[in-house]
Amino acid sequence: MRFLSSRYTCRVTAEHPTGSPPAGTTHTAYPPGLADQAAETIRQRLIAGELVPGQQLSEAALSDDLAISRNTLREAFRALTYEGLLTHQHHRGVFVVVPTIASIIDIYRVRRIIECQALTQALPKHPAGERMRTASAEALRLRDAGDWVGVGTANMEFHSAIVSLADSQRLDALYANVSAELRLAFSLLDDPEFLHGPYVDLNTTIDTLYAEGRTAEAGVALNDYLLQSERTVLAAYTRHGA
Amino acid sequence: MRFLSSRYTCRVTAEHPTGSPPAGTTHTAYPPGLADQAAETIRQRLIAGELVPGQQLSEAALSDDLAISRNTLREAFRALTYEGLLTHQHHRGVFVVVPTIASIIDIYRVRRIIECQALTQALPKHPAGERMRTASAEALRLRDAGDWVGVGTANMEFHSAIVSLADSQRLDALYANVSAELRLAFSLLDDPEFLHGPYVDLNTTIDTLYAEGRTAEAGVALNDYLLQSERTVLAAYTRHGA
DNA sequence: AACGCGCAGATTGCTCAACAATTACTGGAA
DNA sequence: TTCCAGTAATTGTTGAGCAATCTGCGCGTT
Numbered sequence: 001m002r003f004l005s006s007r008y009t010c011r012v013t014a015e016h017p018t019g020s021p022p023a024g025t026t027h028t029a030y031p032p033g034l035a036d037q038a039a040e041t042i043r044q045r046l047i048a049g050e051l052v053p054g055q056q057l058s059e060a061a062l063s064d065d066l067a068i069s070r071n072t073l074r075e076a077f078r079a080l081t082y083e084g085l086l087t088h089q090h091h092r093g094v095f096v097v098v099p100t101i102a103s104i105i106d107i108y109r110v111r112r113i114i115e116c117q118a119l120t121q122a123l124p125k126h127p128a129g130e131r132m133r134t135a136s137a138e139a140l141r142l143r144d145a146g147d148w149v150g151v152g153t154a155n156m157e158f159h160s161a162i163v164s165l166a167d168s169q170r171l172d173a174l175y176a177n178v179s180a181e182l183r184l185a186f187s188l189l190d191d192p193e194f195l196h197g198p199y200v201d202l203n204t205t206i207d208t209l210y211a212e213g214r215t216a217e218a219g220v221a222l223n224d225y226l227l228q229s230e231r232t233v234l235a236a237y238t239r240h241g242a
Numbered sequence: 243m244r245f246l247s248s249r250y251t252c253r254v255t256a257e258h259p260t261g262s263p264p265a266g267t268t269h270t271a272y273p274p275g276l277a278d279q280a281a282e283t284i285r286q287r288l289i290a291g292e293l294v295p296g297q298q299l300s301e302a303a304l305s306d307d308l309a310i311s312r313n314t315l316r317e318a319f320r321a322l323t324y325e326g327l328l329t330h331q332h333h334r335g336v337f338v339v340v341p342t343i344a345s346i347i348d349i350y351r352v353r354r355i356i357e358c359q360a361l362t363q364a365l366p367k368h369p370a371g372e373r374m375r376t377a378s379a380e381a382l383r384l385r386d387a388g389d390w391v392g393v394g395t396a397n398m399e400f401h402s403a404i405v406s407l408a409d410s411q412r413l414d415a416l417y418a419n420v421s422a423e424l425r426l427a428f429s430l431l432d433d434p435e436f437l438h439g440p441y442v443d444l445n446t447t448i449d450t451l452y453a454e455g456r457t458a459e460a461g462v463a464l465n466d467y468l469l470q471s472e473r474t475v476l477a478a479y480t481r482h483g484a
Numbered sequence: 485a486a487c488g489c490g491c492a493g494a495t496t497g498c499t500c501a502a503c504a505a506t507t508a509c510t511g512g513a514a
Numbered sequence: 515t516t517c518c519a520g521t522a523a524t525t526g527t528t529g530a531g532c533a534a535t536c537t538g539c540g541c542g543t544t
Contacts, residue, residue: 070528082324114355171352313499
């Protein structure tokens with residue numbers, strides 16, 4: 001079957017001589033396409049809590065609801081599975097991922113390695129610094145307003161900004177996935193004040209440390225931050241599971 | 243459309259009470275399924291050089307060649323696109339990714355952050371240490387045999403082992419993707435001796451530093467290693483592109 | 485009552501054929 | 515040559531359909 005390889009139209013397209021799509025962003029073209037739209041819809045239903053961890057997603061029901069064909073929905077499933085939000089069991093169907101202790105530990109391991117390194121090695125005056133500032137300020141504001149779920153999203157934006165200090169599309173994409181998966185775990189715990197409240201002040205601390213150019217100190221502060229957060233989440237998880 | 247959400251069979255399956263598939267490994271069940279097989283076949287054709295960067299993959303031709311339907315092939319495309327090996331342009335088709343300077347810089351940025359941190363924070367006597375040892379020995383052996391492409395794969399295995407020191411499935415998966423993409427760039431350059439030769443000895447150096455528990459020194463050595471490798475690759479790339 | 489067995493019923497895996505939408509190609513006309 | 519149709523080819527998406535597999539239920543046996 002080797003000899004068949006010449007069958008594909010082997011024109012090395014001159015359209016993207018060295019350019020080609022960034023290969024690290026959306027991976028899809030400008031008018032999104034139904035499969036991508038469906039994936040986005042499912043993503044938003046996940047963060048809205050309409051789909052809960054462990055729930056099965058029936059192809060027939062969902063394709064009917066989204067008004068797309070089963071084949072198209074399957075493509076969306078494939079994408080979301082690779083993002084870590086759904087699992088696919090052969091001949092059984094796709095399910096919303098249920099976060100485990102192991103996956104939470106894994107996620108925090110990833111976060112410590114990437115976030116701390118990004119912060120420690122960050123260049124001063126990086127554009128993402130502004131994102132950090134506004135996110136931490138927003139978290140502060142929403143905490144005083146009692147909007148704990150808003151605090152959660154602001155927190156996530158803050159950490160996403162930290163990762164983007166590293167200037168890597170691939171790390172940004174990984175973190176987006178990891179972050180979405182962690183949100184699933186939080187939704188399972190259902191105590192946003194306890195999960196997000198204590199870290200608002202730590203955000204501003206890290207924020208100002210970076211602004212002052214003390215990135216090394218900011219890095220260790222963030223490490224402590226994440227270790228504490230991990231302990232909290234795991235404690236809540238085991239308490240909740242019992 | 244909110245009220246429709248109850249239409250899906252909302253049984254929280256008791257089959258994976260807290261377990262569920264690891265969610266970080268293959269994402270698919272035991273008998274792989276045609277789409278996954280097709281994705282694997284395409285992957286191997288990529289590393290075999292049968293598919294070159296920039297080449298278009300026609301749905302009709304490939305589905306015919308692989309003896310699967312277009313829809314199934316599309317699922318495979320979706321997967322490979324998320325792995326960073328293919329790009330998808332709306333209404334134009336899928337193409338093998340052509341590595342750019344920017345993507346190479348990005349990949350090395352990821353590698354420095356993850357590999358160095360994994361090595362620096364590595365625990366002693368980690369099982370992956372054995373993988374490092376055998377991989378670096380294999381690279382040494384293959385270099386003396388003049389098998390430079392073999393040296394390349396041994397090198398990749400060595401670095402994959404370093405990443406697995408961090409004990410994170412997600413980092414392992416990310417590194418697998420990044421590594422495959424980098425292989426694409428190497429295939430474009432087509433000078434394995436120049437690209438892999440100089441690093442065989444550095445592998446053993448890092449290897450022994452880790453074995454002696456001097457992880458900090460190993461980490462900085464790896465950092466220099468990667469910086470040098472990046473310079474080499476970028477130089478070859480610009481030379482080749484001109 | 486508990487356990488195993490087997491048979492529908494439902495769901496997934498995959499294929500095929502078809503059509504709309506878009507892009508690529510080809511052949512003139514200016 | 516350049517521009518601009520018109521045509522061909524490819525992708526996007528659908529819907530039906532069938533085989534393979536899983537699920538659940540009833541039934542008989544112990």
